[in-house]
Amino acid sequence: MTEFTIDHKRKKVYTKALGRALFSKPRWNKDSAFTSDERATFQLQGLMPQKIETLSEQIQKTYQQYQNFDTDISKNIFLNALHDRNETLFYNLVVKYLSEMLPIIYTPTIGDAVKSFSKQYRRNRGIYLNYSQLDEIPKIISDHITSEIKMVIITDGEGVLGIGDWGIGGMDIAIGKLMVYIAISNINPSTVLPICLDVGTNNPDLINDPHYMGVKSPRIREEAYFSFVDVVINNLKAVNPDLFIHFEDFGRTNARRILNRYNEQHCTFNDDIQGTGLITLATIMSASQKTGRPFKDQTFVILGPGSAGLGIADTLKQALMFEGLSEKQAIEKIFLVGKYGLISAKHNIKYPDQKIYARTESKYNQSHSFSLLETIENVKPSVLIGCSGAFGAFNEKIIKTMYAYEKRPIIMPLSNPISCCEVMPEDAIKWTNGHVLIATGSPFKDVNYNDTIYNIAQCNNAYIFPGLGQGIIISAAKRLTPQMLLTASQTLSKVWNDIKHTHNSDDLLPPINEHYQAISYEIAKAVALQAIKDNVSDLKPDDLEAQFKSISWDFDYYHFSSMLPKE
Numbered sequence: 134m135t136e137f138t139i140d141h142k143r144k145k146v147y148t149k150a151l152g153r154a155l156f157s158k159p160r161w162n163k164d165s166a167f168t169s170d171e172r173a174t175f176q177l178q179g180l181m182p183q184k185i186e187t188l189s190e191q192i193q194k195t196y197q198q199y200q201n202f203d204t205d206i207s208k209n210i211f212l213n214a215l216h217d218r219n220e221t222l223f224y225n226l227v228v229k230y231l232s233e234m235l236p237i238i239y240t241p242t243i244g245d246a247v248k249s250f251s252k253q254y255r256r257n258r259g260i261y262l263n264y265s266q267l268d269e270i271p272k273i274i275s276d277h278i279t280s281e282i283k284m285v286i287i288t289d290g291e292g293v294l295g296i297g298d299w300g301i302g303g304m305d306i307a308i309g310k311l312m313v314y315i316a317i318s319n320i321n322p323s324t325v326l327p328i329c330l331d332v333g334t335n336n337p338d339l340i341n342d343p344h345y346m347g348v349k350s351p352r353i354r355e356e357a358y359f360s361f362v363d364v365v366i367n368n369l370k371a372v373n374p375d376l377f378i379h380f381e382d383f384g385r386t387n388a389r390r391i392l393n394r395y396n397e398q399h400c401t402f403n404d405d406i407q408g409t410g411l412i413t414l415a416t417i418m419s420a421s422q423k424t425g426r427p428f429k430d431q432t433f434v435i436l437g438p439g440s441a442g443l444g445i446a447d448t449l450k451q452a453l454m455f456e457g458l459s460e461k462q463a464i465e466k467i468f469l470v471g472k473y474g475l476i477s478a479k480h481n482i483k484y485p486d487q488k489i490y491a492r493t494e495s496k497y498n499q500s501h502s503f504s505l506l507e508t509i510e511n512v513k514p515s516v517l518i519g520c521s522g523a524f525g526a527f528n529e530k531i532i533k534t535m536y537a538y539e540k541r542p543i544i545m546p547l548s549n550p551i552s553c554c555e556v557m558p559e560d561a562i563k564w565t566n567g568h569v570l571i572a573t574g575s576p577f578k579d580v581n582y583n584d585t586i587y588n589i590a591q592c593n594n595a596y597i598f599p600g601l602g603q604g605i606i607i608s609a610a611k612r613l614t615p616q617m618l619l620t621a622s623q624t625l626s627k628v629w630n631d632i633k634h635t636h637n638s639d640d641l642l643p644p645i646n647e648h649y650q651a652i653s654y655e656i657a658k659a660v661a662l663q664a665i666k667d668n669v670s671d672l673k674p675d676d677l678e679a680q681f682k683s684i685s686w687d688f689d690y691y692h693f694s695s696m697l698p699k700e
Contacts, residue, residue: 250302259327292383300334301347306620318599410448437521474502519555527556547574600656608670
């Protein structure tokens with residue numbers, strides 16, 4: 134018997150380990166909840182106070198500790214320390230207080246945590262794959278990854294949120310993302326793994342930081358970079374051909390190229406590109422019902438033609454085509470604006486994947502490029518989306534110009550953290566006399582304007598990616614099809630509307646950050662069924678519920694035993 138043998142079906146941990154060794158495994162540690170039999174069998178008596186606490190008592194005590202911290206970053210550090218000590222208690226605490234703790238374990242607080250990653254001593258998690266160890270990658274992967282792993286989140290830390298290149302600090306993003314997956318979709322923590330690709334950094338602050346733990350050299354590029362990633366992906370798939378690969382926070386140069394390189398042969402997903410597009414689409418569909426203007430009749434201006442902005446544009450294009458528009462007609466409804474103005478045939482094309490959205494009309498291809506304000510004045514969009522990372526980019530003039538012709542403007546400042554938000558909700562509400570339909574990328578408190586309370590809906594990817602990933606894992610999908618992506622967004626929009634009608638909250642776009650787990654389950658079922666329909670899964674529809682149970686975790690402690698059961 135290995136040190137710890139796990140039977141997930143029976144919820145048993147079989148081990149010959151004794152004493153403090155049982156505290157050393159955060160996945161199985163129970164702290165004060167070890168039973169009297171377990172304490173006697175595994176020589177735990179005397180190593181903790183006599184009282185045996187229930188999980189509920191542990192949650193209550195831990196939450197009281199949590200409330201003693203004044204800042205979000207100190208709460209983040211406390212929760213990560215708990216995660217490094219007792220995963221079962223951590224997830225039970227987070228699930229119970231999910232709306233409160235989601236912004237702490239992930240965005241926006243995790244942006245600050247990433248910056249201080251190398252300055253904190255904490256338990257190492259996941260796998261770090263270094264370019265200088267290229268020849269050793271196959272052995273590292275085979276040593277530490279088994280076929281039990283169903284999903285990996287891979288990052289190279291170049292495009293972290295709106296704060297840029299933070300090298301191996303990106304591992305914090307992958308860890309935080311998995312926390313969200315597990316808390317919302319009940320995926321068993323034993324089946325997922327974060328991976329950080331250390332390919333250098335172009336951040337001079339990291340290179341000059343004596344505490345930085347990663348490679349202090351410029352990032353490798355092009356052939357060297359893609360050859361390295363090929364080795365990683367090929368060896369991962371050799372371990373588990375059905376592995377779901379989630380790419381996270383790759384830089385603008387590589388994010389889309391990485392996704393396109395592997396998505397035809399493997400089941401891959403990029404939340405920054407595809408997840409942001411899906412949640413934006415669901416939110417706009419919800420807003421369209423409120424304005425009375427059908428989705429296909431909306432016109433969109435997107436500030437920030439990077440990975441997220443293009444991902445949103447692609448998703449909107451696909452959805453418009455699903456509504457019956459031709460590709461040309463769909464593209465004509467989408468305008469991309471960069472740092473130096475509107476993307477047109479003659480202006481501001483920086484990357485090849487932007488060309489499809491470049492405006493060809495003569496008025497947009499004169500001697501100067503249109504600014505954001507000029508674009509709004511000429512296009513008169515009904516939807517304004519921000520993923521530029523430029524704080525305050527949607528200024529008073531821009532918002533009031535839009536409001537002059539659009540009495541229920543849909544405005545979505547999606548950049549996070551808050552220091553990158555294009556417009557503060559209270560300003561957008563004030564400048565439109567309370568008529569704006571707004572959804573933000575970061576969480577904001579309610580706004581009181583003219584004695585009316587406005588709840589600020591967060592356009593949070595956490596509504597979409599856990600259920601999508603769960604559906605992919607349930608179905609063991611060989612690829613992620615466009616239909617599966619659209620199904621996830623459409624299901625989310627439908628469930629949102631059902632929730633809002635039930636709770637009499639039709640004034641919101643997304644509902645207040647609740648019901649995550651129920652929403653995730655509905656998305657997972659719909660995605661799995663679509664995978665079957667698209668012939669990328671061998672799962673039978675009648676086996677869906679059984680498969681769901683087999684990959685799920687009920688957040689309970691496992692019982693320890695020193696004897697393996699007889700076969």
